[in-house]
Amino acid sequence: MELVTPEIGLVFWTTISFLILLGLLRWFAWKPILAAVSERENSIEKALSQADAAKEEMARLTGENEALLKQARAERDAILSDATKVKNQIIGEAKTAAQKEGSRQIELARVEINSQKAIAMADVKNQVATLSLDIAEKILRKQFEDQQKQDELVKELLREVKLN
């Protein structure tokens, strides 16, 4: 029974001492410790959420960059294909123009040549005619220098006519 009979002295001292201990520890230990711990927890949580946000931002930026890159690539391709088209067009145009010009030049040349040829031919014909006349005159003169020969020829010609 003595074991379960609380002694007033010990109850008194325990209560007072415990309350004082509670006050001292509350003021000097628990408050600063719990404040520091929760502050640290908050800062860790904040750091983690910041890291998450940074990661998200990073992903967003990367995505944006990729999109930009894709766009740039597409633009480049478009520009390149446009340029090729334009080049081909220009080349084609130049080709047709050159061909047209060439054929026109050739045509002109041919016309010129033909006309020159005609002139030359006409000249040659005249020369030949004059020459032939000259030659024929000279031959005739030579042949009909003597009278006998002339008579002979006349006689021949007359005979031929008779025969006809």
Next chain:
Amino acid sequence: MAIGSILKSKFFKYSGIYALFVVLWAIPALAFSQGKAGSTDGKPYDPKEAIFEHIGDSHSWHTFGKSAVPLPVILYTDKGVEIFMSDKLHEGEVYQGKNYNYILEKDKVKIAGSSGKIDTAKKVWDFSITRNVASMWMGMILLLVIFISVSSSYKKRNGKAPRGLQSFLEPVILFVRDDVAIPNIGVKHHKFMSLLLTLFFFILINNLLGLVPFFPGSYNLTGNIAVTLSLSAIVLVVINFSGNKYYWKHIFMPEIPLWLYIIMVPVELIGVISKPFALMIRLFANITAGHIIVLSLISLIFIFKSLAVSPASVVFVVFMDTIELLVAFLQAYIFTMLSAMFIGIAVQEHHHE
């Protein structure tokens, strides 16, 4: 802070762990000498007397062998307060005080009549600094030194990872907060954290020091009904002063038919008392039982009057001490846990019937 640096030093850490094991192994040997001191010449060894001397309170603080530290005796009688040192009191001898003559009977101070017999008519209030009070203060000083040093290292290493003693105790503090206070009390736990932490570490350190088998440990403070009574009385006061309207409504106006009030209100009122009462009995019984078992096992050596029994005793005592080490933590946890639960019930906002 010099103490703080000693507590944080590596040497302290390792020597502390080493000391714990030495203590555990040394228990039987030292208890051996204590048991001898308990048995008086000629009389046969009485284990009950030795055990009850240990688990009870004393006016002197036994150190080694037959020596003891005298403690102040503070008495309040109808003639006023009287203070003297306990070495003036001896079992069965009359001490002539200022107001009365005192006699020590079974470590209790009684007023002696003129014939040297105990005068039972006169009441004496004993507020002495007994062994338990002194060792409780020692434990409290230890707690203050430890936690103020931990607190200062929080200030010094603000926002950094904990180190040394701080890293050893932080998980325990967080355990009390996250696994005891928050699940039971909820968002209002901030108000009660100081009480719960102080309860936990006060019970824990006194449980552990009570396991140390030699001076200045080996006292039975948390296994003393007066101490557990005081602690649970504080819890009782806190519960009822923080109880909100739902708590009181549940006691005085439960949602039951009116005629049941005659039964239910007294039952609820008994419940108000019985909750802390259970706390008181649980801690007292667990710690006292552990001490009694350890001492009984040691006493076997003296009962059989043979050193040959000692190996068996030692094995069982080491086994029991290991269990007691667990119980020391467990009881501190349970006391805190149940206190938190009762406070949680009292401050609960929504009442589910």
